[in-house]
Structures are given as structure tokens and as C-alpha cells.
Amino acid sequence: MLRHGSLFSGIGGFDLAAEWAGWENVFHCEWNPFGQRVLKHYWPNAESFNDITKSDFSKYEHTVDIISGGFPCQPFSTAGERRGTDDTRYLWPAMLDVITAVKPKYVVGENVYGLVNWNDGLVFDTVCADLEAKGYEVQAFLLPAAAVNAIHRRYRIWFVAHRNGKIRGHKMDVIGKMEKQFVKVGKCQSIDTTRLESALCGENDGLPRELDRITFSKWREESIKGYGNAIVPQVALQIFNAINEYEKLQT
Secondary structure (H helix, E strand, C coil): CCEEEEECCCCCHHHHHHHHCCCEEEEEECCCHHHHHHHHHHCCCCEEECCCCCCCCHHHCCCCCEEEECCCCCCCCCCCCCCHHHCCCCCHHHHHHHHHHHCCCEEEEEEECHHHHHHHHHHHHHHHHHHHHCCEEEEEEEEEHHHHCCCCCCEEEEEEEEECCCCECCCCEHHHHHHCCCEEECCCCCCCHHHCCCCCCCCCCCCCHHHHHHCCHHHHHHHHHHHHHCCCHHHHHHHHHHHHHHHHHCC
16 A cells, blocks of 8 residues: 655645545645644544644655645736745745655645746746656646546646656556646646546546535635635546556556
């Protein structure tokens, strides 16, 4: 069983996808009280971290296989002020620090489509270059929620990275498999959204309704915000399933 840790965990989109993939959720990191409540309710055995900039993850060095995280998108979202790296919510460097400390085999990151265009792609290139400098092979994809039969497009950039080895293996081409389903984003390349193809279909539009069972009136606004900020776990599951297939072929 692969071991997974999530950062900027929100209400557990990555954690839910990891559970579906058959992985163990080892830790999560979320500062929002409502998100913390949801995470502790569904994954009580996972260690909870609060402030990513003040937490020490070194205890998990070489013992966690996958780190995932949708580092805050507000600095690059068209719905915000798009202050980019000048925004105090720009926390990719903090996520990189955790990756450096834990040294997972895989990293799966997510952000808004605006990340690609902001400042001529500077931050997009920085994320790729930072991971490559740490010994990872990186590929990015543009994946819409509609690819898993959601009723909204919700384009997101996904970074998939593998450490100290090739994602393109002689037994299985993980990236090649996903390229058949998703649009690959190359460095300094424009994205042709007309080339989007459907991936394997999921049954739900985003997170399942079980979350509502622990939501009450005091948290209504936080619940709505949590849903709005969450990833669509069915999309993450497609990437996680590809990692599972690759891992099986390495044994």
C-alpha cells in the first residue's frame, strides 16, 4: 500500500482520491478550522498539521510515497487580484520545502489555469524547474472537471513528478497513458483547449454528499467555500490510478 500526505488539504479532495486509490493517508495539512474538522472526521488516524510554514515534516523522510497539494490559487486566479508571487498566499516555496524534507517518490500538484499565463508563464516554469532541481522528472497537464463527467469545465493545471527515475518506463509509459486522455502542457507553449479529450468517467460531480452530514448552520458559509476551493477528486484519481499501475509493474 502506498503512503500519501496532502498539503493545503482543504476538505480532503486529494485524501478522498487517495482512499479510493487504496492508499494510506498518513498526514494532511490545513489551517482552516472547518477543513480541519472535516479531515479529522474522515481520517482520524492521519497526523494533522496546521501552518505549513511552521510545521516540521522531516519525520516522514523517505516514508511517504506521494505528496499532493493544490498550493493556493488566489494569487493567479482570474477571480482574484492576480498579484502572483507578491501575494502572501503564494505558498509554492513552502510546498517545495516539504517535498525537500520528505523526499516522496511522487508529487502531484494542482493549480488554476491562470498559473500558465501569469507573468508569461514565469511561475509555471518555476514550479517545473524547482522540482527538476530536486531530482524529479515533471510533466504538466491541463485537465478539466468535465473530463470526468462533471457538469462544469473547471480547468486546472496538474503537475505530475517522479523522483530519481523516469516516469517513462520500459514496462509502462505513465505519461503516454495520460497523454491519450488529457492535454499536455509544455513549457513556453500555448494551450489549445479545443483539443481536450474525455478521460475515464466518474460517478459524481466533485466531492460526494457525505460532507453535508457533518455540516451545520454555523459552518454553512465555510462549507460553501470548502466546496468551491476543493479539487474534483475523480480527476486526481485518474492520475493516482496511473501511478498504481506503474508501481505494480515495478514489482
